[in-house]
Amino acid sequence: MVGEKPAMSVASALLHLQINGWCVVEDIIPVDKVDAIRESVEKTVEVHGTYTGTEGVGTRKGLLAFNQSFAPYLADKRVLGIAEALFGPHVRISFTTAHINYPGNVRGALHADWPFNQQNAGHIPAPYPDAVMHLTTLWMLSPFTHETGGTLVVPGSHRSPNNPSGENGVHPHEPYPTEMQATGDAGSVLILDSRTWHATAPNITDKPRVGMAVRYAPWWLNLDVLMPGSEERTRIVDETGGKENEVAAVSSSIYEELPADVKPLYRHWVR
């Protein structure tokens, strides 16, 4: 139809990811479903959430262990197809994390995500190779706008061998000259090469901006450092006193209820 934007194909998303390190894919969660999921995730964070290091931002890591309302969409081919095109078959989900920017939250630090964030105990030391090894997807459960706090991204930064979490000469708390803001309607998904520098933006509205990070990993990326009680975590995090994300295991009763196409993304995390 004239004037209507065509849906982003997997091929087009891959081109954006290769050149810019990010893109937005629209309409992944249907409009008539997204409000209920947003409300449900907000409630989970109210009950089980914690605050991140960024003032005014609420979070719940290992979200799927607490809330399965979004599970039907995790294997959508428009998102998983991108991960499979980059990593081949046997992709796994490494994180599901709620991120709520409450009204008045402060701007967060510019960083690249795990395993490129140099502040994490488990990380690939910079200078890291120029290869895509992890995908971060940020699901817009409420609209991401300039006012609500659409994620700040630095196009092209994924090709850099380091990021502002690793003392690369870029001040993590200052706006970067070429940064942009990723925006989209509720139900859209921002997809980032996890190396892409990004930051939490301030929400200057009076309603929470509800987002959810889902990360997709190739089968060969070792995720054990994220698993509570694992040998890797004991060695790399507990014994060193290092800082690391913890992703709650999924019980077999939750796993059994997951949609058939989502189970393969989770069977490595069932305990």
Ligand SMILES: O=C(O)CCC(=O)C(=O)O
């Ligand atoms: O919620 C956002 O806009 C950004 C979240 C973020 O920085 C992250 O998940 O690493």
